Amino acid sequence: MSLLEVSDLSVVFPGGRGTLPWQRLPNVRAVQGANLSIRASESVGLVGESGSGKTTLGRAILRLLHPTEGTIRLGDFDVTGFGRRTPRAYRKAVQVVFQDPVGSLNPAMTVRDIVAEPLRLNMGLQDEALDERSAELMGLVGLEAHHLDRYPYEFSGGQRQRIAIARALATTPELLVLDEPVSALDVSTQSQVINLLERLQRETDAAYLFIAHDLAVVRHVCQRIAVMYHSRIVETGPADAICDDPAHPYTALLIASIPDPDPAVQREKTSRRRALGRGVAGATGAPPVDACPFAARCPHVMDICHTSFPTPIATAAGGEVACHLHTTGPMLGGRPLSELDPDTDEA
Amino acid sequence: MSMSTRQRVQARLTRNKVAMVGGVYLLVVVIVALLAPLLAPHDENLATRFQDILFSPSSEYWLGTDHVGRDIASRLMFGARYALFAGAEAVVVALAIGVPLGLLIGYFRGWVDAVVMRIVETVVAVPAIVMAMAIIAGLGVGLTKAMLAVGIVYSMVITRLTRAEVFAAREELYVDGAIAAGASSIRVMFRHVLPNVAPALIVQTTLLFAQAILAEAGLSFLGIGAGSDQASWGRMLRDAQLSIDRTIWPAIPPGLAVFSTVVAFNVFGDGLRDAFAREARGGRIGVGDVQRREARPIDNEGVPVQDAGGSSASDPVLTVRGLSVAFPRLGTDDDVEVVSGIDLDVGRGEVVALVGESGSGKSITALSILGLVPDPGQASASSIMLDGSELVEMPFEQLSRIRGTDIGVIFQEPFAALNPAHTVGRQVAEPLRYHLGMSRAAARARTIELLAEVGIPDPESRIDAYPHEFSGGMAQRVVAAMALACGPKLLIADEPTTALDVTVQGQLLDLIGDLARRRSMSVLLITHDLGVVADLADRVAVMYAGQVVETGCLEDVFASPQHPYTEGLIRAIPRNVSRSGDLPTIPGLVPSPWEWPDHCHFADRCEHVTQECRSGAVALTPSATGMSRCVRAEELALKGVREEAS
Numbered sequence: 001m002s003l004l005e006v007s008d009l010s011v012v013f014p015g016g017r018g019t020l021p022w023q024r025l026p027n028v029r030a031v032q033g034a035n036l037s038i039r040a041s042e043s044v045g046l047v048g049e050s051g052s053g054k055t056t057l058g059r060a061i062l063r064l065l066h067p068t069e070g071t072i073r074l075g076d077f078d079v080t081g082f083g084r085r086t087p088r089a090y091r092k093a094v095q096v097v098f099q100d101p102v103g104s105l106n107p108a109m110t111v112r113d114i115v116a117e118p119l120r121l122n123m124g125l126q127d128e129a130l131d132e133r134s135a136e137l138m139g140l141v142g143l144e145a146h147h148l149d150r151y152p153y154e155f156s157g158g159q160r161q162r163i164a165i166a167r168a169l170a171t172t173p174e175l176l177v178l179d180e181p182v183s184a185l186d187v188s189t190q191s192q193v194i195n196l197l198e199r200l201q202r203e204t205d206a207a208y209l210f211i212a213h214d215l216a217v218v219r220h221v222c223q224r225i226a227v228m229y230h231s232r233i234v235e236t237g238p239a240d241a242i243c244d245d246p247a248h249p250y251t252a253l254l255i256a257s258i259p260d261p262d263p264a265v266q267r268e269k270t271s272r273r274r275a276l277g278r279g280v281a282g283a284t285g286a287p288p289v290d291a292c293p294f295a296a297r298c299p300h301v302m303d304i305c306h307t308s309f310p311t312p313i314a315t316a317a318g319g320e321v322a323c324h325l326h327t328t329g330p331m332l333g334g335r336p337l338s339e340l341d342p343d344t345d346e347a
Numbered sequence: 348m349s350m351s352t353r354q355r356v357q358a359r360l361t362r363n364k365v366a367m368v369g370g371v372y373l374l375v376v377v378i379v380a381l382l383a384p385l386l387a388p389h390d391e392n393l394a395t396r397f398q399d400i401l402f403s404p405s406s407e408y409w410l411g412t413d414h415v416g417r418d419i420a421s422r423l424m425f426g427a428r429y430a431l432f433a434g435a436e437a438v439v440v441a442l443a444i445g446v447p448l449g450l451l452i453g454y455f456r457g458w459v460d461a462v463v464m465r466i467v468e469t470v471v472a473v474p475a476i477v478m479a480m481a482i483i484a485g486l487g488v489g490l491t492k493a494m495l496a497v498g499i500v501y502s503m504v505i506t507r508l509t510r511a512e513v514f515a516a517r518e519e520l521y522v523d524g525a526i527a528a529g530a531s532s533i534r535v536m537f538r539h540v541l542p543n544v545a546p547a548l549i550v551q552t553t554l555l556f557a558q559a560i561l562a563e564a565g566l567s568f569l570g571i572g573a574g575s576d577q578a579s580w581g582r583m584l585r586d587a588q589l590s591i592d593r594t595i596w597p598a599i600p601p602g603l604a605v606f607s608t609v610v611a612f613n614v615f616g617d618g619l620r621d622a623f624a625r626e627a628r629g630g631r632i633g634v635g636d637v638q639r640r641e642a643r644p645i646d647n648e649g650v651p652v653q654d655a656g657g658s659s660a661s662d663p664v665l666t667v668r669g670l671s672v673a674f675p676r677l678g679t680d681d682d683v684e685v686v687s688g689i690d691l692d693v694g695r696g697e698v699v700a701l702v703g704e705s706g707s708g709k710s711i712t713a714l715s716i717l718g719l720v721p722d723p724g725q726a727s728a729s730s731i732m733l734d735g736s737e738l739v740e741m742p743f744e745q746l747s748r749i750r751g752t753d754i755g756v757i758f759q760e761p762f763a764a765l766n767p768a769h770t771v772g773r774q775v776a777e778p779l780r781y782h783l784g785m786s787r788a789a790a791r792a793r794t795i796e797l798l799a800e801v802g803i804p805d806p807e808s809r810i811d812a813y814p815h816e817f818s819g820g821m822a823q824r825v826v827a828a829m830a831l832a833c834g835p836k837l838l839i840a841d842e843p844t845t846a847l848d849v850t851v852q853g854q855l856l857d858l859i860g861d862l863a864r865r866r867s868m869s870v871l872l873i874t875h876d877l878g879v880v881a882d883l884a885d886r887v888a889v890m891y892a893g894q895v896v897e898t899g900c901l902e903d904v905f906a907s908p909q910h911p912y913t914e915g916l917i918r919a920i921p922r923n924v925s926r927s928g929d930l931p932t933i934p935g936l937v938p939s940p941w942e943w944p945d946h947c948h949f950a951d952r953c954e955h956v957t958q959e960c961r962s963g964a965v966a967l968t969p970s971a972t973g974m975s976r977c978v979r980a981e982e983l984a985l986k987g988v989r990e991e992a993s
Binding site: 156159164167220257258263265273 | 520
């Protein structure tokens with residue numbers, strides 16, 4: 001039984017006005033037909049490049065925007081069925097940490113007010129109980145109670161992110177949406193926050209939706225990974241299987257593109273990356289709706305890839321992949337991509 | 348500890364002398380207004396002696412008397428009361444209507460916003476004083492009613508400003524965070540949005556105060572403001588007009604009072620705006636040229652300078668010696684060094700990576716080489732040689748020519764480097780025309796070649812496209828073409844791929860590497876990403892807290908680091924390997940420049956620290972693989988990338 005169940009979710013943003021008043025820009029399909037489930041206490045990574053729709057999917061779960069189609073369920077909550085008001089119990093159950101540790105904390109509020117806000121609003125805590133819980137939360141994230149009376153500008157990026165995490169954990173949520181929580185941090189701070197997030201998950205049993213562009217970070221934190229490309233989820237599966245032996249050509253390219261600090265490993269990755277991507281990245285516009293979005297860059301592209309989006313099928317590793325290589329053409333049937341061409345796809 | 352926003356704004360405001368003069372003047376006006384009954388030598392409304400009309404200034408009547416014999420000095424002092432009262436009333440009314448209305452329509456938008464904004468635009472289109480007169484026609488005359496009318500008109504300005512500020516504040520992440528935390532719309536508006544639009548409102552309020560004082564003077568002069576027993580400045584002007592055929596004098600003191608008070612409010616308001624705006628923009632880029640500092644026999648903080656610190660380049664294109672950059676520390680008279688004593692060499696065709704975390708000084712080092720130190724900073728070096736020419740103390744024009752030709756630059760944000768109003772072709776061609784004096788046709792042909800060289804498909808048609816028609820990766824290629832236009836000897840690439848997606852990053856790195864090889868061009872790569880370094884660099888210089896702590900060949904430094912900080916960085920990166928417990932970390936934080944110790948800068952975070960590390964400055968000395976700034980480099984067996992990978 002999963003905690004979060006996202007089914008056939010689509011988010012379409014209406015196109016804005018053009019240069020002239022009667023011009024309308026085309027609608028933007030941010031998320032199309034996304035399916036995603038998270039079990040209680042599980043951490044799932046949502047990986048993709050900018051504009052892939054990963055943040056939009058997270059915002060739909062947080063009810064910061066309304067999806068165009070599809071359903072979101074969390075436990076007993078029918079999230080897409082909520083009216084204008086979001087129930088307090090849902091706000092209590094789902095919390096968020098954003099990427100930008102500067103922009104995500106109100107500069108005009110003390111840390112005490114920031115951390116206590118969800119406690120006041122959703123738990124009705126007051127006075128001593130509030131102070132006690134606030135101090136406890138600060139301890140949980142490795143800060144001290146006396147930090148509560150300071151303002152956000154007095155803290156470094158990593159410390160601010162700890163404050164944001166303390167606030168998110170205040171109501172002991174069942175699901176924490178982490179939107180690029182470490183990508184604005186320096187390397188040495190980043191590893192501290194990653195360790196903190198892992199420890200907190202063991203201690204609080206919250207489920208994580210970890211949204212990030214860095215697959216190596218996600219692999220470290222998450223048990224399962226979903227890969228998004230241009231509004232579509234193209235592959236899901238156990239973290240190790242996705243990272244070591246992907247089934248989708250885009251996942252393979254993504255993995256080969258993460259630079260490694262070992263120069264020897266990096267030389268090998270560079271040649272693999274060149275073999276896995278076709279054309280010049282970013283040279284083409286948005287792909288057609290009824291096509292595989294990766295078709296323009298895929299080295300294995302077939303005619304059908306330009307005309308229909310593949311139906312996801314189960315992979316051998318226990319996930320799902322949406323790629324015509326598995327259903328038509330070479331008929332991989334969910335086996336890793338490396339079986340197609342052992343020279344280029346071994347990860 | 349850094350200063351709060353309020354302290355920084357205050358510090359900037361107090362340094363603005365004109366604004367401070369205005370502020371002090373306003374303070375005097377307020378004191379006079381408060382103490383008018385004590386200060387005024389005569390009653391402001393009663394003639395002292397019936398015959399003393401239209402007197403010139405004297406010891407009894409400091410500023411003379413008016414046409415019915417009232418003391419002008421006394422009336423002027425009481426006039427300050429009416430001016431401040433009138434201004435305050437109008438501003439309070441304007442804020443009371445404008446702020447809630449602006450918050451409401453800015454937050455909810457929709458049709459209410461559309462309707463309110465049409466009304467606002469209509470009201471604002473009519474001159475304020477005419478609109479106020481129309482409202483007074485409905486309300487009736489008198490100072491209080493007149494200023495109520497003025498306040499209503501000004502509330503439109505406040506509504507529009509608040510709405511625009513709320514639009515911007517509504518997009519802040521902390522607003523989304525508050526909604527996700529369960530805050531109601533009212534709470535979000537008043538607790539989260541309003542405090543952060545306050546600076547703009549404070550500035551606008553100050554300026555409106557000045558306008559309200561003018562409006563009071565105008566309306567009272569017309570006889571629909573202050574009554575005959577209210578000694579406002581506008582009323583005094585009206586009374587002076589009755590005797591204008593006999594003397595102009597009674598009009599001069601109130602006229603000057605209105606003028607000077609309005610000017611004082613305006614300069615103070617402008618000062619406030621500058622003080623707040625600096626906050627928003629975070630300083631401007633100025634061109635502080637690099638000062639020469641003679642190579643001291645003792646450099647590197649008390650340690651003798653090594654021959655060619657950390658270099659193995661036999662044919663150097665760039666040599667930097669003893670580069671330091673200092674910034675004044677706001678709120679103190681001290682300068683703080685943010686980069687101290689950097690030595691750096693880049694050989695011909697060589698890619699040298701300057702690696703470090705934020706605050707290490709790596710970007711400031713690059714800007715100093717270009718002579719582009721941000722405004723209050725002071726760069727000094729004993730020498731910066733670019734292929735045989737000394738850049739230190741080079742005249743500005745000559746240096747900017749070198750910046751355009753011999754040095755090419757790629758920064759992190761491609762769209763910040765491109766002008767959105769011009770085609771990319773024009774921007775790539777500009778240095779060709781300006782520095783190389785090419786004809787229009789020749790420059791266009793060369794631009795197409797350059798765009799093709801940086802891998803832009805179909806350059807013949809893309810040359811006429813505008814930057815917004817390019818993706819981030821393509822735009823960065825255009826920036827690369829601009830940097831390459833005049834055949835630079837050195838390319839400075841400051842985080843060139845940090846803003847790009849990872850699959851785009853790879854191709855950009857390939858491009859930079861290919862260009863360096865093909866053109867025998869040297870590259871100074873500034874980055875925080877060790878993976879990018881491993882992809883591209885031949886040699887590495889690791890920076891920590893303003894110093895180079897280790898240099899050497901890429902393979903050597905990453906395989907067997909000679910400084911504990913390098914080791915810490917290498918180990919802290921999550922790599923694409925199966926998860927296994929905690930990531931190694933470097934405890935603590937990068938210290939701020941004013942916290943740097945005299946001894947090893949890394950000592951407080953280092954797990955290998957001993958007494959010796961804290962006994963004095965540590966020099967960059969030859970190590971097993973290059974140079975290292977660690978006293979224990981030889982005895983420590985530090986782990987590199989290979990140990991971690993296995």
